[in-house]
Amino acid sequence: MDVLRVVNLGVEVQGRRILENVNLYIRSGETYALFGPNGSGKSTLLNAIVGNPVYKITSGRIIFKRKDVTDLPTDERIKMGMGIAFQVPPKIEGVKLIDVLRYCAKIGGYKEKDIFELAKRLKMLDHLYRPVNKGFSGGEIKRSELLQIMLMKPDFVMLDEPDSGVDLENISLIGEVMRELLQRDVPKKDRKSSGIVITHQGHILDYVDADYGMVLHKGKIACIGDSKDILRQIRKFGYEGCVERCLREI
Amino acid sequence: MSERDLASKEEIEKFREVGIELDLSKRSATFLQEDQFVKTYTSIFEGLEMMSVKDALKKYDWLKDYLWKVLRKDQDDYTKEVATSEDFNGYFIRALPGEKIDIPVEACLYLKRALKQKVHNIIIAEEGSELNIISGCTAHPSAVGMHIGVSEFFVKKNAKLTFTMIHGWNRKIEVRPRSAALVEEGGTFISNYVLLSPVMSVQMYPTAYVEKEGKAIFSSVIVALEGCKVDSGSRAVLRGEKASAEIISRTVSKGGEVIARGHIVGEAPAVKGHLECKGLILSEKGLIHAIPELEAKHPNVELSHEAAVGKIAEEEIFYLMTRGISRDEAISAIVRGFLEIEIKGLPEVLKQAIDQAISSVEKQLF
Ligand SMILES: Nc1ncnc2c1ncn2[C@@H]1O[C@H](COP(=O)(O)OP(=O)(O)O)[C@@H](O)[C@H]1O
Numbered sequence: 144m145d146v147l148r149v150v151n152l153g154v155e156v157q158g159r160r161i162l163e164n165v166n167l168y169i170r171s172g173e174t175y176a177l178f179g180p181n182g183s184g185k186s187t188l189l190n191a192i193v194g195n196p197v198y199k200i201t202s203g204r205i206i207f208k209r210k211d212v213t214d215l216p217t218d219e220r221i222k223m224g225m226g227i228a229f230q231v232p233p234k235i236e237g238v239k240l241i242d243v244l245r246y247c248a249k250i251g252g253y254k255e256k257d258i259f260e261l262a263k264r265l266k267m268l269d270h271l272y273r274p275v276n277k278g279f280s281g282g283e284i285k286r287s288e289l290l291q292i293m294l295m296k297p298d299f300v301m302l303d304e305p306d307s308g309v310d311l312e313n314i315s316l317i318g319e320v321m322r323e324l325l326q327r328d329v330p331k332k333d334r335k336s337s338g339i340v341i342t343h344q345g346h347i348l349d350y351v352d353a354d355y356g357m358v359l360h361k362g363k364i365a366c367i368g369d370s371k372d373i374l375r376q377i378r379k380f381g382y383e384g385c386v387e388r389c390l391r392e393i
Numbered sequence: 394m395s396e397r398d399l400a401s402k403e404e405i406e407k408f409r410e411v412g413i414e415l416d417l418s419k420r421s422a423t424f425l426q427e428d429q430f431v432k433t434y435t436s437i438f439e440g441l442e443m444m445s446v447k448d449a450l451k452k453y454d455w456l457k458d459y460l461w462k463v464l465r466k467d468q469d470d471y472t473k474e475v476a477t478s479e480d481f482n483g484y485f486i487r488a489l490p491g492e493k494i495d496i497p498v499e500a501c502l503y504l505k506r507a508l509k510q511k512v513h514n515i516i517i518a519e520e521g522s523e524l525n526i527i528s529g530c531t532a533h534p535s536a537v538g539m540h541i542g543v544s545e546f547f548v549k550k551n552a553k554l555t556f557t558m559i560h561g562w563n564r565k566i567e568v569r570p571r572s573a574a575l576v577e578e579g580g581t582f583i584s585n586y587v588l589l590s591p592v593m594s595v596q597m598y599p600t601a602y603v604e605k606e607g608k609a610i611f612s613s614v615i616v617a618l619e620g621c622k623v624d625s626g627s628r629a630v631l632r633g634e635k636a637s638a639e640i641i642s643r644t645v646s647k648g649g650e651v652i653a654r655g656h657i658v659g660e661a662p663a664v665k666g667h668l669e670c671k672g673l674i675l676s677e678k679g680l681i682h683a684i685p686e687l688e689a690k691h692p693n694v695e696l697s698h699e700a701a702v703g704k705i706a707e708e709e710i711f712y713l714m715t716r717g718i719s720r721d722e723a724i725s726a727i728v729r730g731f732l733e734i735e736i737k738g739l740p741e742v743l744k745q746a747i748d749q750a751i752s753s754v755e756k757q758l759f
Pocket residue numbers: 156157161179180181182183184185186187188197
């Protein structure tokens with residue numbers, strides 16, 4: 144069954160064109176790794192999918208679970224099973240992490256004690272009563288975002304650079320949690336979760352073996368293929384080189 | 394005396410909204426003034442004195458020296474009016490030297506029929522004592538008039554006084570508090586002000602004069618609904634070496650007009666002061682005018698301020714919506730968080746009283 148179809152999507156931010164004619168088709172159980180240089184529009188794509196109003200859709204549609212969600216408010220999309228962990232979430236003075244986790248747990252059907260158990264696993268127990276994201280270190284932000292998305296139990300999971308700035312010791316923790324979120328240990332035919340993972344490093348792909356990789360380049364998806372192959376090409380030839388090769392092959 | 398003898402069921406409900414419990418298991422003393430008439434006061438703690446200021450003046454000859462000591466009679470028309478009138482009352486609360494009174498003392502000023510309620514309060518925390526006061530002011534729904542409340546605070550050497558004032562008036566009441574505090578060496582004065590419900594107008598500028606190594610902390614949480622005018626600020630005059638002040642205000646306008654002032658004066662060496670003034674404006678009709686002022690009269694002072702006024706960041710609303718709550722729920726969570734400032738050194742019971750006040754008006758806010 145198809146989970147997400149992005150058709151001819153064009154996105155503008157503050158009057159500037161960021162994405163053009165993006166097409167994407169993700170089926171149930173599939174995980175995509177999304178690559179691309181800084182500023183290529185990776186975060187923009189995820190924000191558009193989840194309905195961030197700052198990112199204006201200028202053309203195209205977003206179809207989620209066979210429903211056109213292009214004009215649906217974000218919370219409705221979340222209730223339909225989308226979930227997102229942000230690259231750089233805002234801090235909110237006065238709203239504590241625990242408050243946000245309670246909203247998440249409600250969506251995922253978790254109880255209060257589950258919040259604490261998961262917070263312990265992600266080493267965030269000491270942060271529960273602090274304003275969300277305020278003064279959190281890079282690694283703490285990533286763990287906090289993962290904790291939130293875990294509690295929401297989405298079946299379409301978007302992770303924006305969950306591994307950036309995370310030290311080696313915590314990479315394995317994050318990797319395992321991601322594996323679980325994306326149900327990588329469940330046989331493909333029974334797997335319900337699918338998603339998109341943005342990453343630069345690729346270490347994380349040792350934990351989460353994405354089914355496909357794709358490269359965003361100049362506002363378009365330039366190649367789609369085996370995620371490890373693409374990563375190898377990027378490492379060897381750079382983003383430009385990789386994209387050139389992809390285009391030649393088509 | 395039971396609480397039902399003092400007030401009707403509706404009144405008890407109103408009192409509770411401004412932190413007044415009329416319950417001696419939760420308060421160490423209770424004072425209730427209806428218009429100019431003192432209905433009851435009880436003090437169950439040794440080391441604590443509480444009575445009407447009129448009775449106190451009869452009892453203590455020395456008390457007259459405290460009257461109009463930190464405030465001037467001729468400061469303005471309102472102080473003049475109280476100073477020249479015989480028809481006033483108010484509370485006298487005093488913690489004796491070295492006494493630590495943890496459980497808050499409550500004082501309720503209730504405007505029921507009077508056109509003008511004139512109040513003069515004297516609060517003394519004697520040397521080395523600790524005292525917590527919750528002062529709730531409220532009015533009958535049909536009351537029309539003005540409340541003029543003169544309060545003079547004396548925080549003696551190394552004493553600590555926490556004063557929390559919660560206002561819950563109505564749209565036909567004008568409110569003119571006139572307060573000043575004298576904070577002696579090593580003393581701490583913590584003043585909290587909460588105004589969340591409608592009022593015709595409030596205008597006040599309480600001032601603390603802080604001596605050597607003394608400390609003044611002012612926090613205010615103000616919501617102005619449509620039709621309400623609030624001009625409120627806090628001022629600290631740091632007169633002694635190493636005195637310090639912190640002034641924090643959180644202001645929300647939902648159609649009302651607010652002038653949020655703050656003023657710190659550094660007059661002595663090594664004094665420190667910080668002023669934080671934040672405002673959220675929730676509707677197009679409202680107005681927030683933040684006026685933070687810093688005044689240095691000595692080279693060795695450290696005074697700073699931050700002020701920010703604006704609407705709620707869309708980014709924050711969106712973030713919470715990605716956690717499954719609606720736009721309205723997100724806005725209400727952010728505003729509530731904005732109002733729930735961490736007040737340093739505030740006893741848990743007082744924090745609860747403030748949270749309760751926020752909850753009881755939340756419905757009108759969003
Ligand atoms: N909220 C925003 N406001 C202004 N510009 C933005 C915003 N988000 C993204 N952009 C711009 O859009 C382009 C793509 O950004 P982004 O999607 O964050 O790239 P990536 O995630 O691939 O690094 C960049 O030029 C960036 O400056």
